[in-house]
Amino acid sequence: MKNNKLRTILFSLVILLSIFSYAFLSTVETPSTSIDSSLGIKNIEVENLPSNETLMPDVKIVKTAVELLKSMIPISQ
Secondary structure, X not given: OHHHHHHHHHHHHHHHHHHHHHHHHHHOOOOOOOOOHHHXXXXXXXXXXXXXXXXXXXXXXXXXHHHHHHHHXXXXX
16 A cells, blocks of 8 residues: 555656646747857768768767767876
8 A cells, every 4th residue: 555655656746747847848948059160060971981981970979078088087007
């Protein structure tokens, strides 16, 4: 009986938080987004890539993040 009440309370809490989140997000005004050219985003033409190189932006982002962390955190061996 106690477990059933706890489950009902938690489920009700999740539903209420979801409703409040939806209401909040629907009332907040979003600013207009514009692309800043100073961000240094590179344009890659897919036609000029070698056939054996696959374009995977998520892998490139992870590699860049790892290299950045390696330069920030000194690792002693």
